[in-house]
Amino acid sequence: MGAHQHFVANPTGNDGPEPRGTVAFVLHSHLPWVLGHGGWPVGEEWLYQGYAHSYLPLFDALARLGAQGFRNIASLGITPILAAQLDDPRTLAGLESWLHNWQLRAGSLPNNHRVRDYELGKAQSTLAIFRSHYSRGAAPRIRSMIDDQVVQFLSGPATHPFTPGLDERIHEIAIRAGLEDSARRYGTSPTGIWVPECAYRPGQESVYQKLGVTHFMVDEPAVVAAGGNACVAYRLGESKVKVVSRNAQISDLLWSHERGYAGAAPYRDFHAVDHAHGLKLSAVGEKSQQEKPLYDPQSAQIQVEVDARNFVRELKTSFEAQRKRGAESPTVVIGIDTELLGHWWHEGVTWFERVIELLPESRISTSTLEQVTSAAHTSIQLPASSWGSGKDWSVWTGDPVRDIAMMNSQSQDYVLDLIERNACTSAHLNQLMLQLSSDWAFMVTRETAAQYAHDRVLAHMNQVESGVDPDAPFPLISFSASRVRTRTDSA
Numbered sequence: 001m002g003a004h005q006h007f008v009a010n011p012t013g014n015d016g017p018e019p020r021g022t023v024a025f026v027l028h029s030h031l032p033w034v035l036g037h038g039g040w041p042v043g044e045e046w047l048y049q050g051y052a053h054s055y056l057p058l059f060d061a062l063a064r065l066g067a068q069g070f071r072n073i074a075s076l077g078i079t080p081i082l083a084a085q086l087d088d089p090r091t092l093a094g095l096e097s098w099l100h101n102w103q104l105r106a107g108s109l110p111n112n113h114r115v116r117d118y119e120l121g122k123a124q125s126t127l128a129i130f131r132s133h134y135s136r137g138a139a140p141r142i143r144s145m146i147d148d149q150v151v152q153f154l155s156g157p158a159t160h161p162f163t164p165g166l167d168e169r170i171h172e173i174a175i176r177a178g179l180e181d182s183a184r185r186y187g188t189s190p191t192g193i194w195v196p197e198c199a200y201r202p203g204q205e206s207v208y209q210k211l212g213v214t215h216f217m218v219d220e221p222a223v224v225a226a227g228g229n230a231c232v233a234y235r236l237g238e239s240k241v242k243v244v245s246r247n248a249q250i251s252d253l254l255w256s257h258e259r260g261y262a263g264a265a266p267y268r269d270f271h272a273v274d275h276a277h278g279l280k281l282s283a284v285g286e287k288s289q290q291e292k293p294l295y296d297p298q299s300a301q302i303q304v305e306v307d308a309r310n311f312v313r314e315l316k317t318s319f320e321a322q323r324k325r326g327a328e329s330p331t332v333v334i335g336i337d338t339e340l341l342g343h344w345w346h347e348g349v350t351w352f353e354r355v356i357e358l359l360p361e362s363r364i365s366t367s368t369l370e371q372v373t374s375a376a377h378t379s380i381q382l383p384a385s386s387w388g389s390g391k392d393w394s395v396w397t398g399d400p401v402r403d404i405a406m407m408n409s410q411s412q413d414y415v416l417d418l419i420e421r422n423a424c425t426s427a428h429l430n431q432l433m434l435q436l437s438s439d440w441a442f443m444v445t446r447e448t449a450a451q452y453a454h455d456r457v458l459a460h461m462n463q464v465e466s467g468v469d470p471d472a473p474f475p476l477i478s479f480s481a482s483r484v485r486t487r488t489d490s491a
Helices: 003-009 044-067 080-087 089-107 116-134 139-147 168-186 205-210 220-225 248-255 297-324 348-362 369-373 399-420 426-435 439-445 450-466 481-490
Strands: 021-029 074-078 151-154 215-218 234-236 242-245 331-337 364-366
Touching: 021 044, 021 297, 021 369, 044 080, 044 089, 044 116, 044 139, 044 348, 074 080, 074 139, 080 089, 080 139, 080 168, 089 116, 116 139, 139 151, 139 168, 151 369, 168 205, 168 399, 168 426, 215 220, 215 369, 220 242, 242 331, 242 369, 248 297, 248 331, 297 331, 297 348, 297 364, 331 369, 348 364, 399 426, 399 439, 399 450, 426 450, 439 450
Parallel strands: 021 074, 021 331, 021 364, 074 151, 215 242
Antiparallel strands: 234 242
């Protein structure tokens, strides 16, 4: 391992020159429960695409970087509801069949098709990686990366609910379920969580502190509105819980529709599908082009190098600006939906891996969310916020989804009443958690599969009331009625 690699592997910089700055990648991996709820377009097909194009290649890239000596590359968040699906035998059987089908579709392209060899190679290599490392689920690969300190793991509430809409007792159940599932699955006791939708309600840190959660991330406008600095970590009020915000300007290099990397002309177009083969064979192309050009993997790889180097330059510019403002240890925190890398942005995983490889030569270290927040001493009072449109709660509580918010409240009241009567079962709790997933309101507000989302809420609500649990994503063994009631009464 070279000196530069060792520098990144040891973010403290004790074995080398002082770092120019530190970047903390926070990778948020989540899909709602889709097993047994249809195939295409938002059912199991969604899960297989995410597994094949995002999770599997990203985990594989992290493992390669770890083998090179890189440590503390990122904070890897995997919601318990996704983690359960990544390990479920039904997912693994369905995914292997899906990968076979991908290989067949790629092989059916004409032999002289310019993209055939590339697409067939991707399908074959993905199937081989799946058989080598994932045929029994993703947990063993993830656990080894955690154990080797390649990544720091972030848990979260069970099914990614919109937490400001939760009764505090339900919030506690959701968090505890997530933490305990992560401990069982990965052999770790995470102290950091990904807060769904980066949503914050003043005072909710009391639940976090009670359950041993020490740090999380919010969106930049929340900290700025409170008079804070987006590059600084803070304690929340009088609690011991620490918070830091993502850097919106740098994160937008990935997310922005106008200037985001994913929109570069040589990259593969997510939306253009060759329906004869069910494959994405077109490049984004120039806006002036009337027809999409065929995808050229070599041109895309050149663009990856350009964008990776540009990203590193942008980091250096941010660090220099922070130093001019008096920062002793400039830091940039970047929050990324893992599904952006590979699924939405085909070349995203390759870009991420290349960025990590380039950082040492620029004296930029990587760090975890826990490390970034460890030095937080100054207290801050944050306003209600999220990273959704408008940076408020409207995506999950506004007029288009007011009925969903009301149903969620009714089901919580129903379950709390069962708890008081010592009549609550794990079936009630599992179905409540599935109903409370933030995804359903998001899909309605964004007008993507709105009817599917409404149907899912209604179905889970009915199953809450009937005590039927056809999904059983993970056991909520810990949540007997007596335990929940005792905690509430003693609070």
